[in-house]
Amino acid sequence: MEKTFLMVKPDGVQRGLIGEIISRFENKGYKLVSGKLMTVPRELAEQHYAEHKERPFFGELVDFITSGPVFAMIWEGEDVITTARQMMGKTKPSEAAPGTIRGDFGMTVGKNIIHGSDSPASAEREISLWFNKEEQSVYEKTIDAWVY
Numbered sequence: 680m681e682k683t684f685l686m687v688k689p690d691g692v693q694r695g696l697i698g699e700i701i702s703r704f705e706n707k708g709y710k711l712v713s714g715k716l717m718t719v720p721r722e723l724a725e726q727h728y729a730e731h732k733e734r735p736f737f738g739e740l741v742d743f744i745t746s747g748p749v750f751a752m753i754w755e756g757e758d759v760i761t762t763a764r765q766m767m768g769k770t771k772p773s774e775a776a777p778g779t780i781r782g783d784f785g786m787t788v789g790k791n792i793i794h795g796s797d798s799p800a801s802a803e804r805e806i807s808l809w810f811n812k813e814e815q816s817v818y819e820k821t822i823d824a825w826v827y
């Protein structure tokens with residue numbers, strides 16, 4: 680089954696949206712594999728957003744992600760990488776559809792509430808960057824027989 684890395688960014692944590700965001704993925708039918716509240720070391724933030732190293736907003740992005748605790752998670756389920764991105768909505772909240780997380784709660788591109796892996800390769804890279812194997816739970820959810 681597919682896994683993805685999702686993170687409630689510092690603005691989402693400060694605004695009390697961790698529970699709301701977890702509920703959306705639980706209600707959809709996905710399985711939570713890992714979750715932790717943590718303040719992000721600068722080096723980890725730089726590695727996480729390495730693809731944006733040359734972009735003019737890179738410094739601001741790293742400052743923001745390290746500015747307060749984030750809630751890092753791994754979620755599992757069929758097509759979870761693509762579907763989670765749809766549930767998050769477009770990067771710019773002004774383009775994100777109502778009903779998506781960024782559409783419902785975000786106001787600016789810099790403070791857009793949530794991160795999600797954008798491809799299978801990113802998901803694999805980000806999961807191993809943020810979590811070790813011991814932090815990843817392997818378990819059955821009996822409701823899965825009614826989800827799939």
Ligand code: RTP
Nearest residue numbers: 736740769770788789790791793794795796797
């Ligand atoms: P994320 O990686 O955080 O899940 O967001 P994303 O895939 O939707 O967007 P991405 O292109 O990967 O950009 C990463 C984050 O950088 C910030 N950004 N700021 N000032 C700007 O023009 C600008 N563009 C992007 C956003 O916070 C975006 O989520």
Ligand code: MG
Nearest residue numbers: 794795796797
């Ligand atoms: Mg991205």
